[in-house]
Amino acid sequence: MPRKQAVKETPRANRIERLGFRIDEETKDLIERAAHLTRRKVSDYCVTALADTARRTIAEHETLVLSDRDRATFFDALINPPEPSERLIRAFDEHRRRVAP
Template identity: 40%
Template structure:
C-alpha cells in the first residue's frame, strides 16, 4: 500500500515565457502536470549531480591497483601518522 507524503515546501523559479512553454509542452506530452514533471526532473538532476560529485569512479586498471593497495601492508609512514594525536583533539 502506498503512503501519501504531505508536501508542504514550495520552490518558486522565474522563467521566460519560452522556457515555461517548453516545460509545459514536455509535461503535457508525458501526461504529467507541470508540477509533477518539474519536480521529477529536478530531483533526477539533483541525484545525478550529487552522484557525480560524491562518487569516485576508476577505470579497470586503477580499480585493480586500488584492490592491490588495500591488501598491501600499511606503510611505516602511514602508521606513524595514524599514531599521532590529532591537532584538533
C-alpha cells in the first residue's frame, strides 16, 4: 500500500481573508517589477511588503524614544520618587472610597 505524502503547509494555505484595492498602472508596474526581481508572485510580494510595513508602523507607535536627559530624569524618578502632593493624596482617598477592595 503506497504511503501518502505529507502535505507541507504553507502560509498561503492558511489565507482565508481578502483585501482588495485599486492602484494606478505605474504603481502596479513598479510592484510587478519588484516581485519579479525577488522571484516571487505579486500577491506574495504584496502581502509580505504590507505586513512588514504594518509591523514597522506599529513598532514606531509603541516605542518610546527618550533623550539622555529624559532617560536620566525618568530613572531618577523611579529610584527617588517624589513625595505625593496633597492633590494626589486626595485622589487616592477618593479612589479608595469609590472602588470596593
